[in-house]
Amino acid sequence: xxxxxMPEAAAADKTTGGEFEPKIVAFLCNWCSYAGADxxxxxxxxxxxxxxxxRVPCSGxxxxxxxxxxxxNGADGVLVSGCHPxxxxxLTGNYVARRRFAVLNDLLEFAGIDPGRVSFSWxxxxxxxxxxxxxxxVTEKVRQLGPNxxxxxxxxx
Amino acid sequence: xxxxxxxRKRAKELLAKKEVVLVLGYRAGKRPGSATxxxxxxxxDADGLIFDDRCGINLAAYLPRVKHxxxxxxxxxxxxxxxxxxxxxxxQVDRGQxxxxxxxxxxxxxxxxxxDSCTTCAYPNPVLCDEMIGEKVAEREPAPDPLADFEKLTxxxxxxxxxxxxxxxIRCYACRQVCPNCxxxxxxxDANNPQxxxxxxxxxxxxxxxxxRAMHMAGRCVECGTCSRGCPMGIDLMKFNxxxxxxxxxxxxxxAGMNPDEPPALAAFDPNDKQEFIR
Numbered sequence: 066x067x068x069x070x071m072p073e074a075a076a077a078d079k080t081t082g083g084e085f086e087p088k089i090v091a092f093l094c095n096w097c098s099y100a101g102a103d104x105x106x107x108x109x110x111x112x113x114x115x116x117x118x119x120r121v122p123c124s125g126x127x128x129x130x131x132x133x134x135x136x137x138n139g140a141d142g143v144l145v146s147g148c149h150p151x152x153x154x155x156l157t158g159n160y161v162a163r164r165r166f167a168v169l170n171d172l173l174e175f176a177g178i179d180p181g182r183v184s185f186s187w188x189x190x191x192x193x194x195x196x197x198x199x200x201x202x203v204t205e206k207v208r209q210l211g212p213n214x215x216x217x218x219x220x221x222x
Numbered sequence: 223x224x225x226x227x228x229x230r231k232r233a234k235e236l237l238a239k240k241e242v243v244l245v246l247g248y249r250a251g252k253r254p255g256s257a258t259x260x261x262x263x264x265x266x267d268a269d270g271l272i273f274d275d276r277c278g279i280n281l282a283a284y285l286p287r288v289k290h291x292x293x294x295x296x297x298x299x300x301x302x303x304x305x306x307x308x309x310x311x312x313x314q315v316d317r318g319q320x321x322x323x324x325x326x327x328x329x330x331x332x333x334x335x336x337x338d339s340c341t342t343c344a345y346p347n348p349v350l351c352d353e354m355i356g357e358k359v360a361e362r363e364p365a366p367d368p369l370a371d372f373e374k375l376t377x378x379x380x381x382x383x384x385x386x387x388x389x390x391x392i393r394c395y396a397c398r399q400v401c402p403n404c405x406x407x408x409x410x411x412d413a414n415n416p417q418x419x420x421x422x423x424x425x426x427x428x429x430x431x432x433x434x435r436a437m438h439m440a441g442r443c444v445e446c447g448t449c450s451r452g453c454p455m456g457i458d459l460m461k462f463n464x465x466x467x468x469x470x471x472x473x474x475x476x477x478a479g480m481n482p483d484e485p486p487a488l489a490a491f492d493p494n495d496k497q498e499f500i501r
Contacts, residue, residue, distance in 0.1 A: 130410070130437075160491035163495055167499065168488065172436055175380065176381060177376075177384065185499060187500060216426060216429065
């Protein structure tokens, strides 16, 4: 199915050969996933330039609102990543976050928002290759889904 | 002595002995067949108290607003008592300042019919009370999962159905005003720095409001249905509430408003919580 493209997606055509290039907002926890992204960078591991990183102190800092708000304001996908369970810098932040994300995940599925639009992962500071893998995977999933239209707030013309 | 007479007598006693400064109950509303909350402070006014299937408003919603007055008597059916437990869990009210007058409930009326939320009610009797007024009512068999049909639809059909429903929302926030869980001094819909929810009634802003409202209800909503009954546009708010309650029950084995000593489900965790959706 041919999806109408947004201007920015059209601008990205040069580099991606006409394919839709999703915009993904990534909430990365300062202590693990952000450092994991850093490791991917200094190791020169290649991954798609689709993510816009927002550094948060802990995955427990990520209010479900941030995720929906990103989708409403034009993100095609959202990735939330934190420390592996048991490794939280604040001991239990990601455990509490996990319950919240579980409810959000099921609620979005219930509301008919495509699974894959919002992804969750655990990436440690030592997993640069894994971080790149997650981003490749999430980007591919969102690319398959096409531009996000369901929660998007249309700008007033 | 009828149950209403017992209720009036007991309320009168409590007020006359100054055991409580206020009895929260119901009195007949101005519109025939309606009831309205009664804030009884004088023993002689207790004669106006009623309790029957008109009394659908969840009285626990008023506790955070009147708790500064002192010791309070409150009439509580099953769902109200669970809301009181939810408030106790969140330390919004002291157990010691409440005299809970429990009443069994056969279901309340919504526009002349049995309220939708009452069809799935599993707790018609109070789960927490100081004294029962009248007899307990028989436990009922709750209707089977009311979401089953909806969940069988395709994702796009579900999205469309929800959008059709919430597009009628006029954002009057009546659902919030009547909800016992909604005691925040500044609600997220009123915050303007940052402004979490757009103020328009466009589809996107409306569904954002309803999804976030549902998220805030997760692990806390006791499914009393007072929001659905309060909605002037007849939006099926219980669909969201039931879904989050179902998720919380299936995933975490928790039911809201049962045990005041347990924290709300989303304020707690189990290291072994399922995480099949996280890679």
